[in-house]
Amino acid sequence: MLEQNQQNDPVNSPEIQEIILSNRIGQIAAELAKRLNIAPERALELFYTSKTCANLHDKSTGLYLYGNLYVADEFMREKEY
Secondary structure, three states, rough: OOOHHHHOOOHHHHHHHHHHHHHHHHHHHHHHHHHHHOHHHHHHHHHHHHHHHHHHHOOHHHHHHHOOOHHHHHHHHHHHO
């Protein structure tokens, strides 16, 4: 019964998952804009072209399970090296 409810849960649809991820990326970019003292649009551009963003989209890395501040920290570490 529980498995059937999870299958019917609209939150599990790919469209909803993409909306959730897009929202998270916006929040991460806003945090990076604050940390780097740059425009949010520039922070979004930098994040989208980063390995960290690719890892966030790749479910096999598990990065999507971590909070937005952790992901922002990962981006900052990536840019240090």
